[in-house]
Amino acid sequence: MKNKIKVAVLGCGHIGSYAVQGIKLTEDMHLAGIIDRECEIEKVKSRFPGIEVVDNVTRLSEKPDVVLLACPTRVVMQEAPKLLKLGISTVDCFDMHGESFVQLKATLDPLAKENHAVSIMGAGVDPGASSMIRALFEIWAPTGLTYVNFGPGMSMGHTVALKSFAGVQDALAITRPGRPGCHQRDVYIETEPGVDFNQLTEQIMQDPYFSHDDVHFFQVDKVAPLVDMGHRIRVSRKGGACGIDNQLLEFDSQFHNPASTAQVLISTVRAAMSLEPGAHIMLEIPLIYFLPYSAEEALKRLV
Protein backbone atom coordinates (compact mmCIF):
# COMPACT_ATOMS: atom_id res chain seq x y z
CA MET A 1 0.00 0.00 0.00
CA LYS A 2 3.04 2.23 0.36
CA ASN A 3 3.10 5.02 -2.23
CA LYS A 4 -0.25 3.97 -3.61
CA ILE A 5 -2.71 6.75 -4.38
CA LYS A 6 -5.54 6.69 -1.80
CA VAL A 7 -8.81 7.14 -3.66
CA ALA A 8 -12.35 7.39 -2.29
CA VAL A 9 -15.40 7.16 -4.54
CA LEU A 10 -18.31 9.53 -3.92
CA GLY A 11 -21.56 8.04 -5.20
CA CYS A 12 -22.27 4.43 -6.01
CA GLY A 13 -24.57 4.48 -8.98
CA HIS A 14 -23.44 3.04 -12.31
CA ILE A 15 -20.21 5.02 -12.68
CA GLY A 16 -19.33 4.74 -8.98
CA SER A 17 -19.78 0.96 -8.95
CA TYR A 18 -17.48 0.50 -11.94
CA ALA A 19 -15.01 2.97 -10.41
CA VAL A 20 -14.84 0.83 -7.25
CA GLN A 21 -14.21 -2.27 -9.38
CA GLY A 22 -11.64 -0.41 -11.53
CA ILE A 23 -9.65 1.03 -8.60
CA LYS A 24 -9.32 -2.48 -7.16
CA LEU A 25 -7.78 -3.55 -10.51
CA THR A 26 -5.36 -0.59 -10.58
CA GLU A 27 -1.94 -1.44 -9.15
CA ASP A 28 -0.85 2.07 -8.17
CA MET A 29 -4.11 2.90 -6.32
CA HIS A 30 -5.73 1.94 -3.05
CA LEU A 31 -9.48 2.20 -2.49
CA ALA A 32 -9.92 4.30 0.65
CA GLY A 33 -13.68 3.79 0.76
CA ILE A 34 -17.07 4.81 -0.60
CA ILE A 35 -18.90 8.00 0.36
CA ASP A 36 -22.67 7.67 0.06
CA ARG A 37 -24.34 10.97 0.84
CA GLU A 38 -27.81 9.48 0.73
CA CYS A 39 -27.26 7.62 4.00
CA GLU A 40 -28.23 4.21 2.63
CA ILE A 41 -25.03 2.98 4.17
CA GLU A 42 -26.19 -0.50 5.18
CA LYS A 43 -27.57 -1.18 1.70
CA VAL A 44 -24.32 0.03 0.06
CA LYS A 45 -22.18 -1.98 2.50
CA SER A 46 -23.98 -5.18 1.51
CA ARG A 47 -23.22 -4.45 -2.18
CA PHE A 48 -19.51 -3.83 -1.50
CA PRO A 49 -18.45 -6.25 1.26
CA GLY A 50 -15.13 -5.45 2.93
CA ILE A 51 -15.13 -1.82 1.78
CA GLU A 52 -15.51 1.08 4.21
CA VAL A 53 -18.74 3.00 3.45
CA VAL A 54 -19.42 6.35 5.13
CA ASP A 55 -21.80 9.28 4.66
CA ASN A 56 -19.09 11.94 4.87
CA VAL A 57 -15.46 11.94 3.76
CA THR A 58 -14.30 13.03 7.22
CA ARG A 59 -15.52 9.71 8.65
CA LEU A 60 -13.16 7.60 6.53
CA SER A 61 -10.47 5.95 8.64
CA GLU A 62 -7.78 7.29 6.28
CA LYS A 63 -7.91 10.66 4.52
CA PRO A 64 -7.96 10.06 0.73
CA ASP A 65 -5.56 11.86 -1.60
CA VAL A 66 -8.29 12.16 -4.21
CA VAL A 67 -12.06 11.77 -4.25
CA LEU A 68 -13.49 10.47 -7.51
CA LEU A 69 -16.85 12.21 -7.90
CA ALA A 70 -19.16 9.64 -9.47
CA CYS A 71 -22.23 11.78 -8.98
CA PRO A 72 -24.62 13.74 -11.18
CA THR A 73 -23.31 16.96 -12.65
CA ARG A 74 -25.37 19.11 -10.32
CA VAL A 75 -23.96 17.41 -7.21
CA VAL A 76 -20.40 18.15 -8.36
CA MET A 77 -21.06 21.85 -7.85
CA GLN A 78 -22.07 21.18 -4.20
CA GLU A 79 -19.51 18.55 -3.23
CA ALA A 80 -16.27 19.52 -5.01
CA PRO A 81 -15.87 22.83 -3.07
CA LYS A 82 -16.32 21.04 0.29
CA LEU A 83 -13.64 18.45 -0.53
CA LEU A 84 -11.17 21.05 -1.83
CA LYS A 85 -11.61 23.04 1.40
CA LEU A 86 -10.44 19.91 3.26
CA GLY A 87 -7.32 19.82 1.05
CA ILE A 88 -8.59 16.73 -0.82
CA SER A 89 -8.17 16.69 -4.59
CA THR A 90 -11.19 15.96 -6.79
CA VAL A 91 -11.80 14.42 -10.17
CA ASP A 92 -15.26 14.78 -11.68
CA CYS A 93 -17.17 14.01 -14.86
CA PHE A 94 -19.17 17.24 -14.91
CA ASP A 95 -21.01 16.98 -18.21
CA MET A 96 -22.63 20.31 -18.91
CA HIS A 97 -20.89 21.91 -21.85
CA GLY A 98 -19.64 25.42 -22.51
CA GLU A 99 -20.43 28.36 -20.26
CA SER A 100 -21.33 26.41 -17.08
CA PHE A 101 -17.94 24.73 -17.30
CA VAL A 102 -16.17 28.09 -17.33
CA GLN A 103 -18.18 29.09 -14.23
CA LEU A 104 -17.29 25.87 -12.38
CA LYS A 105 -13.61 26.39 -13.16
CA ALA A 106 -13.77 29.95 -11.81
CA THR A 107 -15.31 28.62 -8.56
CA LEU A 108 -13.00 25.64 -8.04
CA ASP A 109 -9.65 27.10 -9.14
CA PRO A 110 -9.13 29.54 -6.22
CA LEU A 111 -10.44 26.99 -3.69
CA ALA A 112 -8.02 24.35 -4.96
CA LYS A 113 -5.08 26.77 -4.89
CA GLU A 114 -5.84 28.01 -1.36
CA ASN A 115 -5.98 24.45 -0.06
CA HIS A 116 -3.05 22.97 -2.05
CA ALA A 117 -5.34 20.60 -3.87
CA VAL A 118 -6.04 19.75 -7.49
CA SER A 119 -9.45 19.63 -9.12
CA ILE A 120 -9.84 18.05 -12.55
CA MET A 121 -13.18 18.75 -14.17
CA GLY A 122 -15.07 17.04 -16.97
CA ALA A 123 -12.89 13.92 -16.99
CA GLY A 124 -15.20 11.46 -18.63
CA VAL A 125 -15.66 10.15 -22.12
CA ASP A 126 -17.50 13.25 -23.37
CA PRO A 127 -16.57 15.86 -22.35
CA GLY A 128 -13.12 14.47 -21.62
CA ALA A 129 -11.43 11.91 -23.83
CA SER A 130 -13.41 12.94 -26.90
CA SER A 131 -12.57 16.63 -26.27
CA MET A 132 -8.91 15.60 -26.43
CA ILE A 133 -9.51 13.86 -29.76
CA ARG A 134 -11.17 17.01 -31.11
CA ALA A 135 -8.24 19.15 -29.90
CA LEU A 136 -5.73 16.83 -31.53
CA PHE A 137 -7.66 16.97 -34.80
CA GLU A 138 -7.51 20.80 -34.74
CA ILE A 139 -3.77 20.67 -34.01
CA TRP A 140 -3.33 18.40 -37.05
CA ALA A 141 -5.71 20.25 -39.42
CA PRO A 142 -6.38 23.78 -38.13
CA THR A 143 -8.84 24.77 -40.88
CA GLY A 144 -12.06 22.89 -41.65
CA LEU A 145 -14.97 21.42 -39.73
CA THR A 146 -15.42 18.74 -37.09
CA TYR A 147 -18.62 16.73 -36.77
CA VAL A 148 -19.38 14.79 -33.61
CA ASN A 149 -22.06 12.12 -33.56
CA PHE A 150 -23.21 10.33 -30.45
CA GLY A 151 -25.06 7.06 -30.09
CA PRO A 152 -27.39 5.46 -30.32
CA GLY A 153 -26.75 5.12 -26.63
CA MET A 154 -28.07 5.90 -23.18
CA SER A 155 -27.33 9.35 -21.79
CA MET A 156 -26.61 8.66 -18.13
CA GLY A 157 -26.88 12.33 -17.15
CA HIS A 158 -30.20 12.91 -18.90
CA THR A 159 -31.62 9.64 -17.57
CA VAL A 160 -30.76 10.62 -14.00
CA ALA A 161 -32.25 14.08 -14.60
CA LEU A 162 -35.52 12.58 -15.91
CA LYS A 163 -35.90 10.36 -12.87
CA SER A 164 -35.88 13.42 -10.60
CA PHE A 165 -39.19 14.72 -12.07
CA ALA A 166 -42.31 14.05 -9.98
CA GLY A 167 -44.53 11.47 -11.67
CA VAL A 168 -41.65 9.58 -13.30
CA GLN A 169 -41.46 5.95 -12.16
CA ASP A 170 -38.56 5.03 -14.46
CA ALA A 171 -36.97 6.64 -17.51
CA LEU A 172 -34.39 6.22 -20.22
CA ALA A 173 -32.85 8.96 -22.39
CA ILE A 174 -31.24 7.82 -25.64
CA THR A 175 -29.01 10.04 -27.74
CA ARG A 176 -29.04 9.09 -31.38
CA PRO A 177 -27.25 10.54 -34.37
CA GLY A 178 -29.10 12.45 -37.03
CA ARG A 179 -27.39 14.24 -39.90
CA PRO A 180 -23.63 14.79 -39.34
CA GLY A 181 -23.13 16.61 -36.06
CA CYS A 182 -26.88 16.65 -35.26
CA HIS A 183 -28.72 14.63 -32.63
CA GLN A 184 -32.09 13.53 -31.45
CA ARG A 185 -32.90 12.61 -27.91
CA ASP A 186 -35.41 9.79 -27.46
CA VAL A 187 -36.96 9.77 -24.01
CA TYR A 188 -38.77 6.65 -22.76
CA ILE A 189 -40.88 7.18 -19.63
CA GLU A 190 -42.74 4.84 -17.34
CA THR A 191 -45.05 7.15 -15.42
CA GLU A 192 -46.48 6.79 -11.96
CA PRO A 193 -50.20 5.98 -11.96
CA GLY A 194 -52.50 8.90 -12.82
CA VAL A 195 -49.80 11.16 -14.24
CA ASP A 196 -50.69 13.37 -17.24
CA PHE A 197 -47.98 12.45 -19.76
CA ASN A 198 -48.34 15.62 -21.85
CA GLN A 199 -48.08 17.86 -18.81
CA LEU A 200 -45.01 15.94 -17.67
CA THR A 201 -43.24 16.26 -21.05
CA GLU A 202 -43.99 20.00 -21.18
CA GLN A 203 -42.43 20.36 -17.75
CA ILE A 204 -39.31 18.40 -18.83
CA MET A 205 -38.92 20.59 -21.92
CA GLN A 206 -38.70 23.68 -19.70
CA ASP A 207 -35.54 22.29 -18.06
CA PRO A 208 -32.44 23.85 -19.69
CA TYR A 209 -30.83 20.40 -19.67
CA PHE A 210 -33.45 19.36 -22.28
CA SER A 211 -34.81 22.59 -23.78
CA HIS A 212 -32.01 22.95 -26.37
CA ASP A 213 -32.51 19.44 -27.76
CA ASP A 214 -34.69 17.79 -30.38
CA VAL A 215 -36.55 15.53 -27.91
CA HIS A 216 -38.96 12.72 -28.84
CA PHE A 217 -41.06 11.30 -25.97
CA PHE A 218 -42.35 7.74 -25.69
CA GLN A 219 -44.61 6.51 -22.90
CA VAL A 220 -43.86 2.85 -22.14
CA ASP A 221 -45.18 0.24 -19.67
CA LYS A 222 -41.69 -0.84 -18.60
CA VAL A 223 -38.34 0.91 -19.10
CA ALA A 224 -36.09 -1.85 -17.70
CA PRO A 225 -36.10 -4.18 -20.76
CA LEU A 226 -34.96 -1.30 -23.00
CA VAL A 227 -31.78 -0.52 -21.10
CA ASP A 228 -28.32 -1.13 -22.61
CA MET A 229 -25.33 0.88 -21.46
CA GLY A 230 -23.30 0.70 -24.63
CA HIS A 231 -22.64 3.97 -26.42
CA ARG A 232 -20.89 5.29 -29.51
CA ILE A 233 -19.01 8.48 -30.32
CA ARG A 234 -17.75 9.34 -33.76
CA VAL A 235 -15.60 12.41 -34.39
CA SER A 236 -14.94 13.32 -38.03
CA ARG A 237 -12.77 16.17 -39.18
CA LYS A 238 -12.12 17.13 -42.77
CA GLY A 239 -9.63 19.93 -42.72
CA GLY A 240 -6.56 21.63 -44.07
CA ALA A 241 -2.91 21.29 -43.06
CA CYS A 242 -0.52 23.98 -44.33
CA GLY A 243 -3.22 25.02 -46.79
CA ILE A 244 -3.68 21.53 -48.22
CA ASP A 245 -7.32 20.49 -47.81
CA ASN A 246 -8.87 17.04 -47.48
CA GLN A 247 -6.98 15.70 -44.48
CA LEU A 248 -9.49 13.10 -43.24
CA LEU A 249 -9.38 12.38 -39.52
CA GLU A 250 -11.84 9.94 -37.96
CA PHE A 251 -12.36 8.62 -34.45
CA ASP A 252 -14.94 5.95 -33.76
CA SER A 253 -15.66 4.28 -30.43
CA GLN A 254 -18.15 1.72 -29.19
CA PHE A 255 -17.96 1.31 -25.46
CA HIS A 256 -19.66 0.45 -22.17
CA ASN A 257 -20.50 3.95 -21.05
CA PRO A 258 -20.30 3.81 -17.21
CA ALA A 259 -17.27 1.45 -17.25
CA SER A 260 -15.40 3.66 -19.74
CA THR A 261 -16.35 6.86 -17.93
CA ALA A 262 -15.20 5.37 -14.62
CA GLN A 263 -11.93 4.25 -16.23
CA VAL A 264 -11.16 7.71 -17.63
CA LEU A 265 -11.88 9.10 -14.15
CA ILE A 266 -9.47 6.58 -12.60
CA SER A 267 -6.68 7.41 -15.08
CA THR A 268 -7.34 11.08 -14.32
CA VAL A 269 -6.93 10.46 -10.56
CA ARG A 270 -3.31 9.57 -11.43
CA ALA A 271 -2.90 12.89 -13.27
CA ALA A 272 -4.21 14.79 -10.22
CA MET A 273 -1.14 13.62 -8.27
CA SER A 274 1.28 15.28 -10.76
CA LEU A 275 -0.30 18.70 -11.22
CA GLU A 276 0.19 22.05 -9.51
CA PRO A 277 -2.72 23.11 -7.25
CA GLY A 278 -5.69 24.55 -9.11
CA ALA A 279 -8.62 23.52 -11.29
CA HIS A 280 -7.78 21.92 -14.63
CA ILE A 281 -9.51 20.38 -17.60
CA MET A 282 -8.08 17.36 -19.42
CA LEU A 283 -6.78 19.55 -22.28
CA GLU A 284 -4.48 21.27 -19.79
CA ILE A 285 -2.80 18.04 -18.70
CA PRO A 286 0.01 16.17 -20.51
CA LEU A 287 -1.13 12.68 -21.58
CA ILE A 288 1.83 11.06 -19.82
CA TYR A 289 0.41 12.11 -16.42
CA PHE A 290 -2.63 9.85 -16.96
CA LEU A 291 -0.48 6.78 -17.63
CA PRO A 292 1.06 4.43 -15.06
CA TYR A 293 4.52 4.63 -16.64
CA SER A 294 7.29 7.19 -17.27
CA ALA A 295 8.01 9.24 -20.38
CA GLU A 296 10.99 6.97 -21.11
CA GLU A 297 8.77 3.90 -20.91
CA ALA A 298 6.20 5.67 -23.11
CA LEU A 299 8.91 6.36 -25.70
CA LYS A 300 9.52 2.65 -25.93
CA ARG A 301 5.86 1.61 -25.89
CA LEU A 302 3.95 4.27 -27.76
CA VAL A 303 6.39 6.11 -30.01
Place this chain on the structure above:
Amino acid sequence: MKNKIKVAVLGCGHIGSYAVQGIKLTEDMHLAGIIDRECEIEKVKSRFPGIEVVDNVTRLSEKPDVVLLACPTRVVMQEAPKLLKLGISTVDCFDMHGESFVQLKATLDPLAKENHAVSIMGAGVDPGASSMIRALFEIWAPTGLTYVNFGPGMSMGHTVALKSFAGVQDALAITRPGRPGCHQRDVYIETEPGVDFNQLTEQIMQDPYFSHDDVHFFQVDKVAPLVDMGHRIRVSRKGGACGIDNQLLEFDSQFHNPASTAQVLISTVRAAMSLEPGAHIMLEIPLIYFLPYSAEEALKRLV
Protein backbone atom coordinates in the same frame (compact mmCIF):
# COMPACT_ATOMS: atom_id res chain seq x y z
CA MET B 1 4.52 41.34 -36.10
CA LYS B 2 4.53 42.27 -32.43
CA ASN B 3 4.23 39.21 -30.16
CA LYS B 4 4.28 36.84 -33.09
CA ILE B 5 6.46 33.74 -32.71
CA LYS B 6 9.53 34.07 -34.93
CA VAL B 7 10.06 30.74 -36.69
CA ALA B 8 12.83 29.70 -39.07
CA VAL B 9 12.60 26.50 -41.13
CA LEU B 10 15.71 24.35 -41.48
CA GLY B 11 15.54 22.29 -44.67
CA CYS B 12 13.37 22.89 -47.68
CA GLY B 13 12.45 19.46 -48.96
CA HIS B 14 8.83 18.32 -48.90
CA ILE B 15 8.11 18.96 -45.21
CA GLY B 16 10.11 22.23 -45.16
CA SER B 17 8.28 23.62 -48.20
CA TYR B 18 4.87 22.92 -46.66
CA ALA B 19 6.08 24.31 -43.32
CA VAL B 20 7.02 27.60 -45.05
CA GLN B 21 3.56 27.74 -46.63
CA GLY B 22 1.88 26.80 -43.33
CA ILE B 23 3.72 29.37 -41.20
CA LYS B 24 2.64 32.11 -43.63
CA LEU B 25 -0.98 31.01 -43.02
CA THR B 26 -0.57 31.00 -39.21
CA GLU B 27 -1.68 34.26 -37.61
CA ASP B 28 0.40 34.05 -34.44
CA MET B 29 3.67 33.23 -36.25
CA HIS B 30 6.18 35.14 -38.36
CA LEU B 31 8.48 33.35 -40.82
CA ALA B 32 12.02 34.46 -39.88
CA GLY B 33 13.60 32.69 -42.85
CA ILE B 34 14.84 29.42 -44.32
CA ILE B 35 18.09 27.75 -43.38
CA ASP B 36 19.50 25.62 -46.18
CA ARG B 37 22.63 23.84 -45.02
CA GLU B 38 23.42 22.51 -48.47
CA CYS B 39 24.35 25.98 -49.73
CA GLU B 40 22.03 25.90 -52.71
CA ILE B 41 20.90 29.29 -51.55
CA GLU B 42 20.25 30.88 -54.93
CA LYS B 43 18.12 27.92 -56.03
CA VAL B 44 16.13 28.01 -52.80
CA LYS B 45 15.70 31.80 -53.02
CA SER B 46 14.12 31.46 -56.46
CA ARG B 47 11.61 28.93 -55.07
CA PHE B 48 10.66 31.19 -52.14
CA PRO B 49 10.75 34.78 -53.39
CA GLY B 50 10.77 37.45 -50.70
CA ILE B 51 11.95 35.06 -47.97
CA GLU B 52 15.37 35.34 -46.38
CA VAL B 53 17.44 32.21 -47.16
CA VAL B 54 20.76 31.60 -45.37
CA ASP B 55 23.16 28.69 -44.87
CA ASN B 56 23.46 29.18 -41.10
CA VAL B 57 20.96 30.36 -38.50
CA THR B 58 23.41 33.02 -37.24
CA ARG B 59 23.16 34.81 -40.60
CA LEU B 60 19.42 35.47 -40.30
CA SER B 61 18.70 39.18 -39.82
CA GLU B 62 16.53 38.38 -36.80
CA LYS B 63 17.18 35.60 -34.30
CA PRO B 64 14.29 33.11 -34.42
CA ASP B 65 12.52 31.98 -31.25
CA VAL B 66 12.16 28.48 -32.67
CA VAL B 67 13.73 26.56 -35.54
CA LEU B 68 11.44 23.98 -37.16
CA LEU B 69 13.73 21.12 -38.19
CA ALA B 70 12.35 19.84 -41.48
CA CYS B 71 15.33 17.61 -42.09
CA PRO B 72 16.01 13.88 -42.14
CA THR B 73 16.13 12.14 -38.77
CA ARG B 74 19.91 11.75 -38.84
CA VAL B 75 20.44 15.49 -39.40
CA VAL B 76 18.34 16.30 -36.30
CA MET B 77 21.05 14.71 -34.15
CA GLN B 78 23.68 17.06 -35.65
CA GLU B 79 21.68 20.30 -35.88
CA ALA B 80 19.44 20.37 -32.78
CA PRO B 81 22.38 20.57 -30.32
CA LYS B 82 23.94 23.51 -32.23
CA LEU B 83 20.69 25.48 -32.17
CA LEU B 84 20.03 24.79 -28.49
CA LYS B 85 23.55 26.01 -27.64
CA LEU B 86 22.58 29.32 -29.27
CA GLY B 87 19.52 29.48 -26.99
CA ILE B 88 17.15 28.79 -29.90
CA SER B 89 14.32 26.31 -29.29
CA THR B 90 13.84 23.41 -31.70
CA VAL B 91 10.96 21.30 -32.92
CA ASP B 92 11.78 18.17 -34.90
CA CYS B 93 10.08 15.19 -36.46
CA PHE B 94 12.77 12.66 -35.51
CA ASP B 95 11.21 9.41 -36.65
CA MET B 96 13.31 6.56 -35.31
CA HIS B 97 11.34 4.72 -32.69
CA GLY B 98 12.21 3.41 -29.26
CA GLU B 99 15.73 3.34 -27.87
CA SER B 100 17.31 5.95 -30.20
CA PHE B 101 14.63 8.37 -29.06
CA VAL B 102 15.60 7.88 -25.42
CA GLN B 103 19.23 8.59 -26.35
CA LEU B 104 18.33 11.78 -28.24
CA LYS B 105 16.31 13.00 -25.27
CA ALA B 106 19.25 12.36 -22.94
CA THR B 107 21.49 14.43 -25.25
CA LEU B 108 19.14 17.35 -25.86
CA ASP B 109 17.58 17.76 -22.40
CA PRO B 110 20.67 19.11 -20.55
CA LEU B 111 21.65 21.30 -23.53
CA ALA B 112 18.18 22.83 -23.63
CA LYS B 113 18.14 23.45 -19.89
CA GLU B 114 21.62 25.06 -19.85
CA ASN B 115 20.64 27.43 -22.63
CA HIS B 116 17.07 28.24 -21.50
CA ALA B 117 15.61 26.70 -24.61
CA VAL B 118 12.98 24.09 -25.37
CA SER B 119 13.41 21.10 -27.64
CA ILE B 120 10.36 19.11 -28.74
CA MET B 121 11.23 15.81 -30.37
CA GLY B 122 9.27 13.51 -32.66
CA ALA B 123 6.52 16.03 -33.38
CA GLY B 124 5.16 14.64 -36.60
CA VAL B 125 2.25 12.47 -37.53
CA ASP B 126 3.93 9.22 -36.46
CA PRO B 127 5.62 9.33 -34.05
CA GLY B 128 3.74 12.33 -32.74
CA ALA B 129 0.01 12.77 -33.20
CA SER B 130 -0.60 9.04 -33.54
CA SER B 131 1.44 8.37 -30.38
CA MET B 132 -0.97 10.70 -28.59
CA ILE B 133 -3.93 8.72 -29.93
CA ARG B 134 -2.35 5.49 -28.68
CA ALA B 135 -1.74 7.04 -25.25
CA LEU B 136 -5.33 8.24 -25.03
CA PHE B 137 -6.60 4.78 -25.96
CA GLU B 138 -4.54 3.25 -23.10
CA ILE B 139 -5.88 5.87 -20.69
CA TRP B 140 -9.43 4.89 -21.74
CA ALA B 141 -8.91 1.10 -21.83
CA PRO B 142 -5.76 0.14 -19.88
CA THR B 143 -5.96 -3.60 -20.61
CA GLY B 144 -5.99 -5.09 -24.10
CA LEU B 145 -4.08 -4.68 -27.34
CA THR B 146 -3.51 -1.86 -29.81
CA TYR B 147 -2.88 -2.52 -33.50
CA VAL B 148 -1.39 0.18 -35.70
CA ASN B 149 -1.53 -0.11 -39.47
CA PHE B 150 0.18 2.27 -41.84
CA GLY B 151 -0.46 2.90 -45.49
CA PRO B 152 -0.37 2.16 -48.23
CA GLY B 153 1.67 5.32 -48.38
CA MET B 154 5.09 6.74 -49.04
CA SER B 155 7.59 6.65 -46.17
CA MET B 156 9.40 9.97 -46.52
CA GLY B 157 12.21 8.93 -44.16
CA HIS B 158 12.89 5.62 -45.88
CA THR B 159 12.70 7.20 -49.33
CA VAL B 160 15.31 9.81 -48.37
CA ALA B 161 17.49 7.08 -46.86
CA LEU B 162 17.31 4.99 -50.05
CA LYS B 163 18.39 7.93 -52.21
CA SER B 164 21.61 8.23 -50.20
CA PHE B 165 22.86 4.80 -51.42
CA ALA B 166 25.42 4.87 -54.25
CA GLY B 167 23.90 3.56 -57.46
CA VAL B 168 20.38 4.79 -56.67
CA GLN B 169 19.08 7.28 -59.26
CA ASP B 170 15.63 7.61 -57.72
CA ALA B 171 13.66 5.60 -55.17
CA LEU B 172 10.32 5.26 -53.43
CA ALA B 173 9.57 3.38 -50.21
CA ILE B 174 5.95 2.42 -49.62
CA THR B 175 4.65 1.16 -46.30
CA ARG B 176 1.62 -1.05 -46.66
CA PRO B 177 -0.47 -2.84 -44.09
CA GLY B 178 -0.40 -6.61 -43.76
CA ARG B 179 -2.23 -8.49 -41.03
CA PRO B 180 -3.32 -6.28 -38.09
CA GLY B 181 -0.28 -4.45 -36.74
CA CYS B 182 2.07 -5.93 -39.38
CA HIS B 183 3.65 -4.18 -42.34
CA GLN B 184 5.46 -4.70 -45.55
CA ARG B 185 7.79 -2.19 -47.10
CA ASP B 186 7.75 -2.03 -50.89
CA VAL B 187 10.86 -0.39 -52.30
CA TYR B 188 10.88 0.84 -55.90
CA ILE B 189 14.32 1.70 -57.26
CA GLU B 190 15.51 3.34 -60.46
CA THR B 191 19.21 2.43 -60.58
CA GLU B 192 22.08 4.29 -62.15
CA PRO B 193 23.42 2.61 -65.30
CA GLY B 194 25.50 -0.54 -64.70
CA VAL B 195 24.46 -1.03 -61.05
CA ASP B 196 24.03 -4.62 -59.79
CA PHE B 197 20.49 -4.56 -58.36
CA ASN B 198 20.95 -7.61 -56.14
CA GLN B 199 24.15 -6.26 -54.62
CA LEU B 200 22.42 -2.93 -53.98
CA THR B 201 19.43 -4.51 -52.24
CA GLU B 202 21.73 -6.64 -50.05
CA GLN B 203 23.57 -3.46 -49.03
CA ILE B 204 20.28 -1.70 -48.22
CA MET B 205 19.15 -4.66 -46.08
CA GLN B 206 22.24 -4.28 -43.91
CA ASP B 207 21.13 -0.76 -42.90
CA PRO B 208 19.38 -0.90 -39.48
CA TYR B 209 16.76 1.49 -40.86
CA PHE B 210 15.61 -1.38 -43.17
CA SER B 211 16.98 -4.59 -41.66
CA HIS B 212 14.07 -5.07 -39.20
CA ASP B 213 11.44 -4.83 -41.95
CA ASP B 214 9.76 -7.19 -44.39
CA VAL B 215 11.11 -5.45 -47.52
CA HIS B 216 10.08 -6.23 -51.12
CA PHE B 217 12.29 -4.71 -53.83
CA PHE B 218 11.15 -3.68 -57.31
CA GLN B 219 13.48 -2.39 -60.01
CA VAL B 220 11.65 0.14 -62.20
CA ASP B 221 12.54 2.31 -65.20
CA LYS B 222 11.05 5.44 -63.70
CA VAL B 223 10.06 6.18 -60.07
CA ALA B 224 8.47 9.61 -60.64
CA PRO B 225 5.09 8.41 -62.04
CA LEU B 226 4.57 6.19 -58.97
CA VAL B 227 4.80 8.97 -56.41
CA ASP B 228 1.77 10.03 -54.32
CA MET B 229 2.24 11.64 -50.93
CA GLY B 230 -1.03 10.54 -49.37
CA HIS B 231 -0.78 8.21 -46.39
CA ARG B 232 -3.02 6.39 -43.96
CA ILE B 233 -2.74 5.45 -40.30
CA ARG B 234 -5.26 3.29 -38.48
CA VAL B 235 -5.02 2.70 -34.75
CA SER B 236 -7.36 0.05 -33.29
CA ARG B 237 -7.61 -0.82 -29.64
CA LYS B 238 -9.88 -3.46 -28.17
CA GLY B 239 -9.49 -3.27 -24.46
CA GLY B 240 -10.96 -3.29 -20.99
CA ALA B 241 -12.19 -0.44 -18.80
CA CYS B 242 -12.73 -1.22 -15.11
CA GLY B 243 -12.57 -4.90 -15.99
CA ILE B 244 -15.25 -4.68 -18.70
CA ASP B 245 -13.79 -5.91 -21.99
CA ASN B 246 -14.72 -5.02 -25.58
CA GLN B 247 -14.27 -1.28 -25.51
CA LEU B 248 -13.66 -0.63 -29.23
CA LEU B 249 -11.54 2.43 -30.01
CA GLU B 250 -10.63 3.26 -33.60
CA PHE B 251 -8.68 6.06 -35.23
CA ASP B 252 -8.41 6.30 -38.99
CA SER B 253 -6.69 9.02 -40.98
CA GLN B 254 -6.04 9.67 -44.65
CA PHE B 255 -3.79 12.62 -45.17
CA HIS B 256 -1.19 14.42 -47.26
CA ASN B 257 1.90 13.27 -45.42
CA PRO B 258 4.38 16.19 -45.74
CA ALA B 259 1.63 18.81 -45.36
CA SER B 260 0.22 17.10 -42.24
CA THR B 261 3.67 16.50 -40.76
CA ALA B 262 4.57 20.15 -41.35
CA GLN B 263 1.31 21.26 -39.75
CA VAL B 264 1.86 19.19 -36.61
CA LEU B 265 5.36 20.71 -36.42
CA ILE B 266 3.90 24.22 -36.72
CA SER B 267 1.32 23.59 -33.98
CA THR B 268 4.16 22.21 -31.85
CA VAL B 269 6.21 25.40 -32.36
CA ARG B 270 3.41 27.12 -30.45
CA ALA B 271 3.75 24.61 -27.60
CA ALA B 272 7.51 25.26 -27.43
CA MET B 273 6.75 28.84 -26.32
CA SER B 274 4.80 27.67 -23.24
CA LEU B 275 7.10 25.02 -21.81
CA GLU B 276 9.86 25.06 -19.23
CA PRO B 277 13.41 24.63 -20.67
CA GLY B 278 14.31 21.04 -21.51
CA ALA B 279 13.64 18.33 -24.07
CA HIS B 280 10.07 17.08 -24.34
CA ILE B 281 8.00 14.66 -26.37
CA MET B 282 4.42 15.43 -27.38
CA LEU B 283 3.04 13.16 -24.64
CA GLU B 284 4.59 15.46 -22.04
CA ILE B 285 2.78 18.54 -23.32
CA PRO B 286 -0.84 19.58 -22.57
CA LEU B 287 -2.93 19.70 -25.75
CA ILE B 288 -4.02 23.26 -25.04
CA TYR B 289 -0.42 24.49 -25.58
CA PHE B 290 -0.58 23.41 -29.25
CA LEU B 291 -3.75 25.42 -29.92
CA PRO B 292 -4.00 29.12 -30.77
CA TYR B 293 -6.61 29.79 -28.10
CA SER B 294 -6.98 29.75 -24.30
CA ALA B 295 -8.34 27.01 -22.04
CA GLU B 296 -11.50 29.10 -21.54
CA GLU B 297 -11.99 29.35 -25.31
CA ALA B 298 -11.32 25.60 -25.61
CA LEU B 299 -14.02 24.92 -23.00
CA LYS B 300 -16.49 26.70 -25.24
CA ARG B 301 -15.29 25.17 -28.52
CA LEU B 302 -14.21 21.63 -27.74
CA VAL B 303 -15.91 20.55 -24.53
